[in-house]
Amino acid sequence: xxxxxxxxxxxxxxxxxxxxxxxxxxxxxxxxxxxxxxxxxxxxxxxxxxxxxxxxxxxxxxxxxxxxxxxxxxxxxxxxxxxxxxxxxxxxxxxxxxxxxxxxxxxxxxxxxxxxxxxxxxxxxxxxxxxxxxxxxxxxxxxxxxxxxxxxxxxxxxxxxxxxxxxxxxxxxxxxxxxxxxxxxxxxxxxxxxxxxxxxxxxxxxxxxxxxxxxxxxxxxxxxxxxxxxxxxxxxxxxxxxxxxxxxxxxxxxxxxxxxxxxxxxxxxxxxxxxxxxxxxxxxxxxxxxxxxxxxxxxxxxxxxxxxxxxxxxxxxxxxxxxxxxxxxxxxxxxxxxxxxxxxxxxxxxxxxxxxxxxxx
Amino acid sequence: xxxxxxxxxxxxxxxxxxxxxxxxxxxxxxxxxxxxxxxxxxxxxxxxxxxxxxxxxxxxxxxxxxxxxxxxxxxxxxxxxxxxxxxxxxxxxxxxxxxxxxxxxxxxxxxxxxxxxxxxxxxxxxxxx
Numbered sequence: 001x002x003x004x005x006x007x008x009x010x011x012x013x014x015x016x017x018x019x020x021x022x023x024x025x026x027x028x029x030x031x032x033x034x035x036x037x038x039x040x041x042x043x044x045x046x047x048x049x050x051x052x053x054x055x056x057x058x059x060x061x062x063x064x065x066x067x068x069x070x071x072x073x074x075x076x077x078x079x080x081x082x083x084x085x086x087x088x089x090x091x092x093x094x095x096x097x098x099x100x101x102x103x104x105x106x107x108x109x110x111x112x113x114x115x116x117x118x119x120x121x122x123x124x125x126x127x128x129x130x131x132x133x134x135x136x137x138x139x140x141x142x143x144x145x146x147x148x149x150x151x152x153x154x155x156x157x158x159x160x161x162x163x164x165x166x167x168x169x170x171x172x173x174x175x176x177x178x179x180x181x182x183x184x185x186x187x188x189x190x191x192x193x194x195x196x197x198x199x200x201x202x203x204x205x206x207x208x209x210x211x212x213x214x215x216x217x218x219x220x221x222x223x224x225x226x227x228x229x230x231x232x233x234x235x236x237x238x239x240x241x242x243x244x245x246x247x248x249x250x251x252x253x254x255x256x257x258x259x260x261x262x263x264x265x266x267x268x269x270x271x272x273x274x275x276x277x278x279x280x281x282x283x284x285x286x287x288x289x290x291x292x293x294x295x296x297x298x299x300x301x302x303x304x305x306x307x308x309x310x311x312x313x314x315x316x317x318x319x320x321x322x323x324x325x326x327x328x329x330x331x332x333x334x335x336x337x338x339x340x341x342x343x344x345x346x347x348x349x350x351x352x353x354x355x356x357x358x359x360x361x
Numbered sequence: 362x363x364x365x366x367x368x369x370x371x372x373x374x375x376x377x378x379x380x381x382x383x384x385x386x387x388x389x390x391x392x393x394x395x396x397x398x399x400x401x402x403x404x405x406x407x408x409x410x411x412x413x414x415x416x417x418x419x420x421x422x423x424x425x426x427x428x429x430x431x432x433x434x435x436x437x438x439x440x441x442x443x444x445x446x447x448x449x450x451x452x453x454x455x456x457x458x459x460x461x462x463x464x465x466x467x468x469x470x471x472x473x474x475x476x477x478x479x480x481x482x483x484x485x486x487x488x489x490x
Binding site: 021022023024029032033035036039040043044047048050051052053054055056057058064078079080083086087090091093094096097098100101104227238256257338341342345346348349352353355356359360361 | 382383386387390393394397398400401403404405412413423426427430433434437438440441442443447448450451454455458459462463466467470471473474475477478481482483
């Protein structure tokens with residue numbers, strides 16, 4: 001390095017260059033400042049999510065009901081899968097920090113081994129996220145969407161002993177498929193410059209017909225039940241009126257914090273406003289509830305997943321450089337591994353927040 | 362460069378001291394896992410006391426989650442990212458910049474979200490049609 005820097009006659013003076021007042025190399029410092037700006041980007045996204053959530057505080061989907069899949073088991077398994085993903089990412093963070101530590105001891109073999117484990121951990125995480133997305137996109141029950149963008153889901157009003165709430169019913173189980181003349185228009189079968197997205201599996205009428213045949217079904221709206229006793233005892237007439245409205249249209253107005261299930265009469269009325277059958281999720285519709293919910297899910301977990309993906313790619317590059325001995329020759333205690341490690345830990349750090357705000361809160 | 366000497370090996374304000382950096386890493390992993398288990402436990406059990414009581418417009422349970430998350434973030438940044446070993450001025454340049462800006466952003470957006478929710482609920486606008 002000395003050969004490339006010309007002498008200026010100020011060596012050894014405070015402003016002569018070569019000083020590290022913060023005791024961190026240029027590269028490491030810039031990695032930190034990049035991470036700071038990236039953290040602000042993620043905060044912006046999460047704060048926007050918070051904004052929308054507070055805006056729709058009385059109707060936001062309940063996370064436990066949306067993310068309730070676990071590989072190899074049916075039924076309701078909230079939380080476990082994301083908890084597992086969290087462990088995987090934290091574990092890969094640990095192998096990364098072990099690689100950094102081994103680098104400080106100039107132990108090439110150990111650095112290689114731990115970098116390898118880190119890459120594997122990252123890959124498993126990405127796979128898990130793909131699985132999570134698949135379930136989210138496919139959906140499990142299906143729902144109707146109204147003109148105003150409200151989601152109407154279906155439940156079985158017949159409750160077994162020990163059930164805390166009414167079970168969801170899949171539209172597949174009751175919709176009567178009608179004869180369809182309408183087929184998806186494709187470019188090859190008509191106007192070549194016109195195309196349309198895939199048609200929904202059922203028409204709204206199919207669902208309503210099926211619903212009318214099964215008297216034990218009811219519609220579940222997005223509205224979360226407030227503390228009805230508190231509203232009734234309130235001095236504000238608006239609160240009392242609100243409580244009366246809830247009690248007149250919902251059968252479970254007393255179940256604070258749960259989605260409201262309409263009475264049979266109200267259900268039939270609500271179905272009149274339905275315009276489209278929705279199953280799973282895309283960027284426009286989703287069966288889980290508020291439209292923004294799906295968008296934020298895709299955008300924030302997607303942005304995080306993209307960070308993980310970049311992290312894995314960078315880790316692979318560094319991994320090969322370690323094997324080739326590039327950092328051994330630099331004789332700076334594998335500082336590059338430390339820098340990429342900072343990025344990798346940051347990805348873990350962001351996931352901790354995503355985990356909290358999407359799955360827990 | 363005797364790098365091991367530059368690591369600060371105590372966590373919890375010095376109550377828990379580790380013999381080597383590697384040991385500290387495993388110790389922190391155990392701690393982070395414990396917090397995650399507690400979080401998941403709370404998420405599944407949802408104790409009634411924490412769900413029914415509110416503080417600053419949010420359920421106590423959500424406050425618990427957020428505080429535990431910040432604790433996790435602290436240990437990831439301080440021990441995995443070695444902020445504990447950095448010079449304090451460098452550490453502050455990174456951490457406080459972020460905290461100030463994020464706190465401001467969160468305050469503004471959540472305040473505004475709550476306001477719009479109020480307009481939507483109490484105003485004469487039909488949104489559920």
